[in-house]
Amino acid sequence: MMGRSRWSWFLMLPALLWLGVFFVVPLGMTALAAFARRGEPLEWTFSMAAWAELGRGGFGVVARDPDDAAAGWRFQNEALAVGWRTFWVSVATTAGALLIGFPAALFMVRRPARWRRVLYGLIMLPLVANSLILAYAWVTLLRRDGLVEKFLRTLGVLGEDGSLGLIYTPSAVVLGMIYWYLPFMVYPVYSSLEKFDWRLMEAAADLGATAWQRLVHVLWPLALPGIMTGCLLVFVQAAGTLVFPELLGGSKTRLLGPLIHDKFLSYPENYPLGSALALALMILTTLGVWQALRVSGERKDNSVS
Amino acid sequence: MLLTSIFLLVPLVVLVVYSFSGSRYATVWGGFSTQWYVRLADNVELREALWITLKLGGLSTLLATVLGTAAALGHWRLRGGGTRAVPTFFYLPVMVPEIVLGLALLIFFTKVWTVERGLWTMTAGHVVFGVCYVFAVVSARLRGFDGRLLEAARDLGATPWQAFRLVQLPMMLPGIVGGALLSLALSLDEFVISYFVTGAGISTLPVKIFAMMKKGVTPEINALATVLLMASVLLALLSIMVQGKHRAD
16 A cells, blocks of 8 residues: 555645754754854854853852851752752642642542533633733732732731732742643543542442542552643643743742743843753753653553553 | 632632722722723734734644644554654654743744744744644544545545545544634743744734733733633633534534
């Protein structure tokens, strides 16, 4: 069937070409740009300047406050500090989304079908809006003299001039991102729970398992593929986000996304350094993907044996 | 679950309520007023941005739908003949962080293929993710299609083109429409890639909104957000109704 095969590839060709030209080539160029010389804005001459700049300060850690050990430590290297903060903000977002999303999915899947559809719509509601608009909604709530502070003042919990300093912190960014990425967690978890055979829980109960044991040893392992997919989706997107740190993080909460943005779109541009940071981001997210695939792969092996 | 519902609804409700506030400040209630909606309707820059957003959405959706559908059909025709790599390849752009896609295209359009950035460069970027979603949705639809139906049509005297047009295409149609709608919705909302590859003075609505938000918090943004929110909810309901109707058929 040589003819059919040739026709088939011919049908795929335009799409493959488009992705080749506007996806593969640009990504390749980004990898090259990380080893190019900084120019106006970029010169195709080999240079390790970007990496030297990234590594400036070494990879050691120093005490935040030499006189106070409890103040903790920080990375001496700027990029590493930002990368580390990005990693933790993404992990916190993923954990938060799981903490809210897993019980929500569990609750939903046990309701009658009609109820389920309403709840499902509610969870997916943020998705129909734009992430910019949702981040903005949180700004109006969390900002200084914003609605949360006003509400607490009316209750008398907060003094007339008191401020909680909610916005422009890593927590504000995490909160906004949990809100936006929650559907990406609930959807796969819900799908895997939907296929779950609830008679297994009854069987476990008959064999004397407590509610907690049933949750940990029966439900959780079988829902793990969905959980892993959800975590992966949230983590990868959170690590590269631009909108939430820009609007809710302020200048004190530097994350990789805004840092990369500045190297390309703020004066003075530094394409090689920005490309190097982008490669670092890709490595960070690939590690996340690899780890998640490994965990779900192990599960598959266990369930076969 | 009740707490989760409150958590999900409060920000949206606040946003909508305060768009009707008479006060100049976004968090001060100044009595009911629709003045911000009037101001919005008079904003020429926003209208221009909306027009660009719609053009970009239409153009990229059209291209993504044609390319993605053809690719899905081609892949189906091969029927798994050593083509596991094809779906993986179409899955890659979705796995790459948006910001990386944006900056990679910026480098490409400034240093490799130097063109004036604007509508066409943004279209190039939007088709990259659009084509992947269309491919995924149409492929899923084709998975259940039995190729012997085409052979049966041929046996009954149909030409290959007739067999495709009268048998396979109608069956693919819900997938094509679904993929196109998804691609359009993503394009209309897309911010990061547009932000990176747009040219001077050309803004899509999300890019414009971002610039407004960076400047400050005003009820005008609340009003704009409310309008967009309502439009999205309507679109979502519409697509649910279209799909529901298909299922009923």
